[in-house]
Amino acid sequence: MNGAGLLFDLRFGFGLLNAEALVVAALNWTTVPRKHICAASPHLSKSESISSLRDADVTVEVGCDVNYLEHVELVVSLNYTRRGALEIYLVSPQVATIKPTSK
Numbered sequence: 176m177n178g179a180g181l182l183f184d185l186r187f188g189f190g191l192l193n194a195e196a197l198v199v200a201a202l203n204w205t206t207v208p209r210k211h212i213c214a215a216s217p218h219l220s221k222s223e224s225i226s227s228l229r230d231a232d233v234t235v236e237v238g239c240d241v242n243y244l245e246h247v248e249l250v251v252s253l254n255y256t257r258r259g260a261l262e263i264y265l266v267s268p269q270v271a272t273i274k275p276t277s278k
Contacts, residue, residue, distance in 0.1 A: 213237045227260065249263070
C-alpha cells in the first residue's frame with residue numbers, strides 16, 4: 176500500500192492502463208506547481224556496518240515542505256561484499272510504519 180492508501184504490486188505497479196480514462200483525465204488535467212528542488216546535505220555520511228542479519232536504517236531530513244513529489248534521486252556510495260544481495264528501500268515518512276516483507 177502506498178502513502179495515498181492505494182494497493183500496488185512491486186513488479187506490475189497499478190496494473191493495466193485504461194486508455195479511455197487517461198484521455199478523459201487529460202482533458203481536465205490540473206498541473207502541479209513549478210519545479211522546486213529540495214535537497215539534503217550533499218555529503219550525508221553514516222558509518223555503520225551492513226549485515227545480512229539486520230536492517231540498517233538511515234533517515235534523511237530535507238529542509239523544506241514537500242507537497243508534490245515526482246522524482247527522487249538517491250546517490251549512495253558503499254562497500255558490500257555480496258554483490259546483488261543488497262536492497263535499498265526509500266520509504267515515505269507518510270508510511271514509515273509499513274515495512275517491506277521478505278520472501
